[in-house]
Amino acid sequence: MQSYLVFTFAMAVVTVVLLLFAVSFTSATVEITLGGLLLFLLLLVINVWLYGLWTATRITKPLEQIAGAMQQITHGRYDQRLHYEADYEFSVIQQRFNALAEALELAEADNRRLESSKQRMLADLSHDLKTPLTTIQGYTQALQLGLADNPEQSRRYLQLIEQKTKRMDSLIDDISSLSSLNSPGYPLLIAPNDLAELLRELAAEYYDLFEDKQFTFIMDVPEEELLLPCDFKLIRRAVSNLLTNALKHNPPGTQVEVKLRAAGYNVILSVADNGIGIADSLAESLFEPFVRGDDSRTSGGGTGLGLAITSTTAVLHGGELVLDRTGRTTCFRLTLPRYRPRDLE
Template structure:
């Protein structure tokens, strides 16, 4: 068995789409795993923060000179350094030019060697930790920012939110703060996880429902172009696809209904036009004859002939309209019989041979000599083919060449009727099979009804066939008729 090329793709897509139940279970499992991981990470993090102590041999990076130095040294933030009984010195040419905090030593001038030592990591002198960094001030001068902190002040321990400086009570405070901070972080993580879970659930379930509701409301307002487009679980996908299929059918049905209404209006307008002109003529001549306004016998005969011609025209129009209306009914029965289509086609063409001779048309035939037998409605197909040929005769000039070719295939026959006449414009080709369309696309009194090609198309489609037109202005037209060999 040969599989459709998209078969594997469809299987993969189906595997990727979960049900609502599976999605809920998966989300809940992910939620639990995420909670366990975050809680464990929170406990470890809090424990590390709570038990962390700053080294006694190096100033913390957040309090180092390179971290706090600014071009405008008057705006240096040294609050944390001051809390640790430290201070900040701004040095220019080995002299202190600015001080932030309470200086506890007596050094106001430094040597080159002192400056070099200050730059060493973890440098300690007289119980003070040093951190130095060069920077350029707003006045483009070079300065040195020097941070000094008493070594004993760095025995403090830090928690996440609090600082414990008391070495005696530090242990009990750390325990209390550890419990408090753990509780706060766990509550915060719970809120974050629940919010995320709620948001995901909302997007998974509430969002498709809102889109479906909005789509139904638009459809209720006869907006049949509405379509649903979202990605969700298979239950929602099934609703989406069913909604879009329904919308496609409703839109097509509405378009067909509007087209039918327009065609009916157009038909009524054209019927009234085509009946009004000859009837007006008939009435005019009849009144003239009745009022003895015509004295000459030959004029009376001429007027009577006008009345007869116009009456025939009206009768033809009514007959064509009656035929078209019957064929347009779904319940119209075709009386099919098995016959030789090749012979039928020859007889049909022969019935119009005199008209072709009158217009000096050249006829080329290519019809198989052997019998092509299948079931078809000969009366209706005769009308369809003669309507097409009459159309060629009526609108093409004398000397036109008509070529008729019949191709026999296993399940169908293809009849091609081609001429080298005037051809048709692209606009006319789009509407030529509609009702009341004439060869020049204009409403003129040329004796035609404008229903011939429409009737031909309907008859061919009732046989399960099709008709196509290829035409070019000045080069002629080609009708390609396909008829199935139905039983």
């Protein structure tokens, strides 16, 4: 807009010069002198030339920046931004280019995180499969070479082989489950299920395990039904994972409290403990595959997939799994939608 005003002003000046020096007014006629006309044409040409040069400069600078930034982006430098002062049209281009570059930069950062997560997951998977496999191989060779001194030792070797085999089976099962849950269009077998009754059943199953490890187990579950539209098998496994997580990653004497309550059209299941807690460095990535609360890679830990499976299951059901670390308490809170009264009519 500014350039148009400058050009208009310059043309007005040329016109005034024409009227003052080239045009002679008499009572009946208007005369234009040749010298005045030539002066007018000269000023007009100079004005148009200067305006064209000035406009070209104002256009060329933004275009050069745009071309240079686009060239950098084609080479993967998504941090490029345009910074120039220009008229409205180029300002709009600058804003939209910068917005596009920012979106590309964020997408590239996400891709790098996904690639890093993929590489770490493959390394962890290789480790978690190789560790028990190496143990199995070692005890098998010991049995083949007759290194077991007596039948009791042979049975011990066979028991260890069986344990490691079960661990590998559990790991492969978890990997298969997580892969299936992340597949588009995973078929959920939705039906009304009472989450309160499910918790009471699981509490009975886990009671001896908590007792053996000298845990204090507290359960607060309402008497009435809390019906959910859910895939019973998946939800059962998700809740089991939360209980198993509290059991495996805390020392004897830990207090574990399981609480279930209705909150509007949702139900909230909380599994809280006052155990060892979770490090800040792990809190943000805890629901990613192969992340363990104790950050260990020992064969005695879990598969590192339980919380990832539980979180994915919650999302598939329209809910969420969050970690709440208040004071010395570690609490996993699973929120799921429940049936509304009209849904059961």
